[in-house]
Amino acid sequence: MTSQEQAKEQRRVDSVVHQITARIKDVTTDYAKARAEMKLVQENYSANTSVNYVELDDRIDTSADLQQQRALASRLIENEQIIKGQLDTFKDLEASPYFGRIDITDPGETGSEKLYIGTASFTNEDQDFLVYDWRAPISSVYYNGTLGDVAYDTPGGQQLTTLKKKRQFLIAKGQIESMFDTNETVGDEMLQHVLGEQNDETMQNIVATIQREQNDIIRDTRSDLLVVQGVAGSGKTSAILQRIAFLLYHSRKELEADQIVLFSPNRLFSHYISDVLPSLGERNMRQVTLAEFLTQRLQGLDVETLFDRYEDEDTVSQKVRDTRDFKESANYMHQVAEYCQHLTPDHFKFNHIYFDGQIFFNKSEIESIYNNLPSLQPADRFLRTKNTLIKRLKYRIGEEAKSKWVNEEIDQLSDEQYHDLLGSKRLHEFQELDAEVAFIARKIVTKRLRVVYDAIYNNYFLDTYSQYADFMDQADLPADVDASIFRASRDDFLQAIEYHKCPLVDTAPLLYLRDILTGGGQNHAMKHLFVDEMQDYTIAQLQYLHHAFPKANMTFLGDSEQALFRDVESPEALLKKLRAAFHVHRPRLLKLNRSYRSTLPITTFAKALLPDGDEIEAFNRPGDLPKVIMRYDFDSAVDALEHQLKTLQATNGMVAVLTKNLAQAHEVYQKLHRNHVDVSLLTDADRSLPKGILVLPIYLAKGLEFDAVVGWDVSATNFADQRMTGTLYTIITRAMHQLVLISIGPVSPLIASERMPKNVMEIEHELT
Numbered sequence: 001m002t003s004q005e006q007a008k009e010q011r012r013v014d015s016v017v018h019q020i021t022a023r024i025k026d027v028t029t030d031y032a033k034a035r036a037e038m039k040l041v042q043e044n045y046s047a048n049t050s051v052n053y054v055e056l057d058d059r060i061d062t063s064a065d066l067q068q069q070r071a072l073a074s075r076l077i078e079n080e081q082i083i084k085g086q087l088d089t090f091k092d093l094e095a096s097p098y099f100g101r102i103d104i105t106d107p108g109e110t111g112s113e114k115l116y117i118g119t120a121s122f123t124n125e126d127q128d129f130l131v132y133d134w135r136a137p138i139s140s141v142y143y144n145g146t147l148g149d150v151a152y153d154t155p156g157g158q159q160l161t162t163l164k165k166k167r168q169f170l171i172a173k174g175q176i177e178s179m180f181d182t183n184e185t186v187g188d189e190m191l192q193h194v195l196g197e198q199n200d201e202t203m204q205n206i207v208a209t210i211q212r213e214q215n216d217i218i219r220d221t222r223s224d225l226l227v228v229q230g231v232a233g234s235g236k237t238s239a240i241l242q243r244i245a246f247l248l249y250h251s252r253k254e255l256e257a258d259q260i261v262l263f264s265p266n267r268l269f270s271h272y273i274s275d276v277l278p279s280l281g282e283r284n285m286r287q288v289t290l291a292e293f294l295t296q297r298l299q300g301l302d303v304e305t306l307f308d309r310y311e312d313e314d315t316v317s318q319k320v321r322d323t324r325d326f327k328e329s330a331n332y333m334h335q336v337a338e339y340c341q342h343l344t345p346d347h348f349k350f351n352h353i354y355f356d357g358q359i360f361f362n363k364s365e366i367e368s369i370y371n372n373l374p375s376l377q378p379a380d381r382f383l384r385t386k387n388t389l390i391k392r393l394k395y396r397i398g399e400e401a402k403s404k405w406v407n408e409e410i411d412q413l414s415d416e417q418y419h420d421l422l423g424s425k426r427l428h429e430f431q432e433l434d435a436e437v438a439f440i441a442r443k444i445v446t447k448r449l450r451v452v453y454d455a456i457y458n459n460y461f462l463d464t465y466s467q468y469a470d471f472m473d474q475a476d477l478p479a480d481v482d483a484s485i486f487r488a489s490r491d492d493f494l495q496a497i498e499y500h501k502c503p504l505v506d507t508a509p510l511l512y513l514r515d516i517l518t519g520g521g522q523n524h525a526m527k528h529l530f531v532d533e534m535q536d537y538t539i540a541q542l543q544y545l546h547h548a549f550p551k552a553n554m555t556f557l558g559d560s561e562q563a564l565f566r567d568v569e570s571p572e573a574l575l576k577k578l579r580a581a582f583h584v585h586r587p588r589l590l591k592l593n594r595s596y597r598s599t600l601p602i603t604t605f606a607k608a609l610l611p612d613g614d615e616i617e618a619f620n621r622p623g624d625l626p627k628v629i630m631r632y633d634f635d636s637a638v639d640a641l642e643h644q645l646k647t648l649q650a651t652n653g654m655v656a657v658l659t660k661n662l663a664q665a666h667e668v669y670q671k672l673h674r675n676h677v678d679v680s681l682l683t684d685a686d687r688s689l690p691k692g693i694l695v696l697p698i699y700l701a702k703g704l705e706f707d708a709v710v711g712w713d714v715s716a717t718n719f720a721d722q723r724m725t726g727t728l729y730t731i732i733t734r735a736m737h738q739l740v741l742i743s744i745g746p747v748s749p750l751i752a753s754e755r756m757p758k759n760v761m762e763i764e765h766e767l768t
């Protein structure tokens with residue numbers, strides 16, 4: 001590229017930046033005005049609330065007034081936020097207005113048109129686009145097309161054009177740092193530059209360098225189930241976030257950020273990705289971990305997490321595993337649904353409803369209400385039972401209101417308490433005093449019997465735990481499941497419930513059963529459901545999520561090779577299972593085989609670990625060979641670790657020691673800490689990554705990446721067989737630039753295998 005050409009492009013950058021700066025000035029003035037207006041309304045609002053609050057007769061007028069002011073305030077807040085958002089976007093554009101240029105010639109035209117593409121659109125006063133948003137229909141030409149004729153989708157249908165030139169820029173602080181012309185989707189020079197950088201504490205957007213196959217995921221608006229199998233570091237998480245930004249842009253009117261939910265692997269991850277959408281001018285979607293979601297739905301129970309399960313995974317027998325596999329299968333969930341559909345009233349596990357230690361509604365009464373209803377769907381019948389109970393409760397409130405104690409209580413009321421009970425009713429609104437007293441009496445009793453109402457409302461009259469145990473008693477077991485082990489798992493469930501705990505394996509079927517019988521638990525407002533690290537979910541859990549968000553399109557992303565503590569499943573087999581379980585219309589499987597995160601030597605090493613690692617395509621970024629260090633006792637292994645950490649820290653920002661489980665993380669952390677090494681131990685409760693050296697179990701590092709990684713104790717004892725391949729592979733692929741593995745005693749057969757070429761690593765034995 002000639003320097004003349006670069007100077008010409010720089011002049012355009014200067015001109016665009018100049019116009020953006022001018023716009024920032026205008027918008028800053030608008031913002032100041034919006035804030036001043038907002039402040040005025042707020043002051044007015046608080047003055048009104050304080051003056052009239054105690055004057056009873058003014059209450060109603062004031063509240064109407066207040067409501068108006070509240071509405072005005074929320075409009076102003078919204079306005080202020082929009083202006084603030086614009087301002088942030090323009091400030092980002094001012095530093096780096098665009099990253100790409102395409103020259104296109106439309107059919108029938110002779111000359112070509114230059115379009116510049118950036119993170120957001122910018123138009124001048126004549127409404128000419130100086131920068132196109134990366135999500136605009138025309139921008140897909142930049143990501144998808146090689147030079148020549150290309151087609152792109154627009155709301156009006158497919159359009160054709162000829163792509164004459166594609167240019168990439170790296171612009172910082174208004175200066176072009178480098179630019180390249182490329183015929184590829186996005187040229188490798190640019191990627192080399194971006195990927196070679198040190199890790200930031202949070203993830204960055206990748207809009208300037210989105211690859212063609214990632215673009216397919218991002219711009220898919222057709223599929224109702226999109227399953228992405230992507231190797232470690234292939235940009236699955238990045239693709240999710242850019243996809244969300246894309247969907248929000250394309251359905252501005254119909255889709256809000258909080259109608260999108262992302263299930264993320266852990267809380268650290270939630271923090272790690274939190275800056276991406278704001279950097280693209282969008283609000284973050286909702287984020288939840290599976291453990292948080294289940295705990296929220298099973299309030300009062302301490303739900304076992306996947307992390308708890310990993311901790312004692314080594315001790316589980318094959319027979320127990322078979323039972324667990326059954327309970328996590330689509331077949332089991334199907335049996336739950338069938339059971340609920342065919343449940344007869346005499347098999348319902350109704351509970352008495354108690355008040356003050358006495359039975360208030362007897363379960364036989366509840367059963368007979370249910371029994372006398374026509375045979376509808378279980379949930380409808382349950383709802384009607386609930387309504388009948390509420391009616392009966394109201395009747396009993398009416399009766400109770402006539403009793404002596406209530407009258408006595410009314411006599412004891414102070415004026416203020418009396419007014420409070422009247423609520424929105426006004427004094428003397430009743431024609432007769434008796435009516436007013438009767439009203440107050442009902443209020444008193446209603447308040448007293450609130451617990452009964454709550455018990456009905458919250459469906460406490462159905463003992464879902466016993467019901468689920470009853471389901472297990474009649475479940476149809478597959479041949480490989482041992483009846484006595486299954487029976488024991490039923491007893492374990494009931495025993496856990498006694499202690500207010502719930503085994504993870506039972507959560508999805510239990511919730512499913514509860515929802516079908518009681519008609520709750522479905523969120524119809526959610527339009528998109530994303531699951532990252534899908535390989536860590538069971539089919540039963542995914543099926544429950546589909547049930548819980550029935551209107552949501554689903555995007556599931558994962559890497560079957562990163563399944564922790566279990567065997568790998570092919571993506572095709574998984575899609576087949578999902579298809580059968582979900583009854584979707586437009587499923588699609590996409591694969592990402594190119595890995596971007598790690599250097600070539602690290603990816604080559606990781607590939608060699610996997611039986612079908614050849615499918616992984618490494619991005620060619622140079623770096624040191626991974627080091628495997630063997631020591632023969634814990635103390636000398638820690639010495640080696642300390643030494644390595646010192647070296648790694650000199651050239652790397654984020655260094656992590658990754659262990660198989662929390663117990664080992666504790667052990668290493670304590671020893672390092674005692675030796676005065678500045679380290680932090682991360683646990684499930686942590687939400688952000690501190691600076692310096694980190695020690696954490698691998699399951700908390702899922703989805704994350706570090707400049708340098710030390711894999712702790714990759715010995716034959718710790719990583720004994722192929723069931724640990726996924727765990728080891730996940731550890732290795734967290735490293736961007738440097739990787740060290742330390743083994744106490746002989747190294748794992750997974751590393752010392754025939755398949756592993758010796759030239760992919762540097763081995764250091766302890767000299768004894």
Ligand SMILES: Nc1ncnc2c1ncn2[C@@H]1O[C@H](COP(=O)(O)OP(=O)(O)OP(=O)(O)O)[C@@H](O)[C@H]1O
Nearest residue numbers: 206209210211232233234235236237238596597703
């Ligand atoms: N097109 C791209 N341009 C620039 N960087 C990219 C691109 N795709 C991926 N990356 C970078 O590669 C790294 C890995 O991406 P990401 O975390 O999205 O991968 P992943 O498939 O979710 O990984 P894993 O399954 O191993 O957690 C990140 O640093 C990301 O920024």
